[in-house]
Amino acid sequence: MQIKWDNLSIQKLLLVIFIFGSSAHAVNPCLVDLALLTFLSSGDYIQKVRRHNKKSYTLQETLEALADDEQAQALLKKKKKFYKKLKIQKYSIKNLTFHFGKKLNVFIQSPLNFVGQPWFNFFCLKLIYDTWSWSRAVEKQLLPDDFNLFTQEQKTEYHDQVRLLKDQPKADERIKLLASLPPFVFGASDAQTQKENMETVKKDFESLYSSEALKKEKWYRVKEQIYQFLYAAAERRLQNKSTAGICICLQGSPGVGKSEIAQEIAEELFYSFYRYPMGDESSDSATAAELKGFQPTFQHAGPGVLVEALQQVVREKKDGLIFSLDECDKSKQLNTIAGIIDPIQNQAFRDHFLDTALDLSSVIFIATSNQFDDLAKHSPSLADRMMKIEISDYTVEEKIRLIEKIIADPKQKKYTSQFVHFFQKYENKECIRTLIEKYDATPGGVRKLFQMFALIESKILWNLLITQDQIMQELDAFYQL
Numbered sequence: 001m002q003i004k005w006d007n008l009s010i011q012k013l014l015l016v017i018f019i020f021g022s023s024a025h026a027v028n029p030c031l032v033d034l035a036l037l038t039f040l041s042s043g044d045y046i047q048k049v050r051r052h053n054k055k056s057y058t059l060q061e062t063l064e065a066l067a068d069d070e071q072a073q074a075l076l077k078k079k080k081k082f083y084k085k086l087k088i089q090k091y092s093i094k095n096l097t098f099h100f101g102k103k104l105n106v107f108i109q110s111p112l113n114f115v116g117q118p119w120f121n122f123f124c125l126k127l128i129y130d131t132w133s134w135s136r137a138v139e140k141q142l143l144p145d146d147f148n149l150f151t152q153e154q155k156t157e158y159h160d161q162v163r164l165l166k167d168q169p170k171a172d173e174r175i176k177l178l179a180s181l182p183p184f185v186f187g188a189s190d191a192q193t194q195k196e197n198m199e200t201v202k203k204d205f206e207s208l209y210s211s212e213a214l215k216k217e218k219w220y221r222v223k224e225q226i227y228q229f230l231y232a233a234a235e236r237r238l239q240n241k242s243t244a245g246i247c248i249c250l251q252g253s254p255g256v257g258k259s260e261i262a263q264e265i266a267e268e269l270f271y272s273f274y275r276y277p278m279g280d281e282s283s284d285s286a287t288a289a290e291l292k293g294f295q296p297t298f299q300h301a302g303p304g305v306l307v308e309a310l311q312q313v314v315r316e317k318k319d320g321l322i323f324s325l326d327e328c329d330k331s332k333q334l335n336t337i338a339g340i341i342d343p344i345q346n347q348a349f350r351d352h353f354l355d356t357a358l359d360l361s362s363v364i365f366i367a368t369s370n371q372f373d374d375l376a377k378h379s380p381s382l383a384d385r386m387m388k389i390e391i392s393d394y395t396v397e398e399k400i401r402l403i404e405k406i407i408a409d410p411k412q413k414k415y416t417s418q419f420v421h422f423f424q425k426y427e428n429k430e431c432i433r434t435l436i437e438k439y440d441a442t443p444g445g446v447r448k449l450f451q452m453f454a455l456i457e458s459k460i461l462w463n464l465l466i467t468q469d470q471i472m473q474e475l476d477a478f479y480q481l
Helices: 007-027 029-065 070-085 093-109 118-141 152-165 171-179 191-208 220-238 258-269 284-292 305-316 335-341 372-378 380-384 396-408 417-424 429-439 447-462 468-478
Strands: 246-251 272-277 321-326 364-369 387-390
Touching (some): 029 093, 152 171, 191 220, 191 258, 220 246, 246 372, 258 321, 284 305, 284 335, 364 372, 396 417, 396 429, 396 447, 417 447, 429 447, 429 468
Parallel strands (some): 246 387, 321 364
């Protein structure tokens, strides 16, 4: 019969043995020797299994790390049988009884007398108390700060994962890392709470865009579609239907505001936002190492950026995570990403350092791309897992409305008060139209537009008495017109 042994079970066992030994001494002094022998045998057996498992985990992971090294495999060939025998042992009543039998056989051949040594009884009692106090302190230290907010299923999953890590390499570091993760990675949060949150988001969104004029804004349709996905996912989860993870790809020209949309949604949902740039030419193995970390057997092992993003959720005390895959069409090594955003695989995502199953089904993945067709050509499997939402280029009229909206907003944080005062001084909106039509009339993003107005702002701050005509002259010289 296999049984689960945790610290509390071991403490209770040792305490019962000690009480039995003390009671037996009052009835028959000879029985105390047997009780103390049982106590010592139990502790010796527990430590033996722990040492064996720790050594076994280390050797097995070393073999896995050296799997591609032919020279190392040749050297280890003679010891291959020995490594195969190093299997993980489990605590069991059968093995404990067998271990006690061997100790009893030695005791019968050479009996020991503990009755005349009261210091030993005091030592055993102190050992039990110290072990109990230390384990309680460690258990409390390794619990997440918001553990009381976990559901019962999440608490059970967390304790199960901690048990798996206890006898593995770098156990303390990995358990502390596990305790720094948000509750939803240990199982979906309460479905009713999620649905109520999405009801609130829906009402706020409809209230914000109540007028027809606001519904014509560029980002309205994009945000509405994303919120519809989230609302439907919350409703399916409430009805115990199969839920799919959400991965959206925002397609559009550079500078149309793809990343800004993702950030705004994160702010409105009270989610943490983590941006992962994919515009480099790193290999697929390097991408996997960045996202999934390194195995704990390596010298400088650590978690991947996905775990770091999850830790950021706890640090910022947010409700969830939006993970942005920026410029994913510029990276040609996308196999790792396809596995992470897959709604089936990411329910049991494994970071190489933690090596425990984490549920990423509550994470919202938002990718951005300039050319979705290039993404589909390089990685069809990744493109098939994404919901593409097109963002059109800014027209001249949309650029004019954007600048006018920023200037009219008293809470805007983009431009200084002197810049705003210059355009509000004579209520000269034609000045904005003239500047945009002359220097940035090409449809596309708004980066060049903001660069031009940043240049204008610098000239206004340098000379507060500058006029519109002088600004036009300096811009002509700057753009060599």
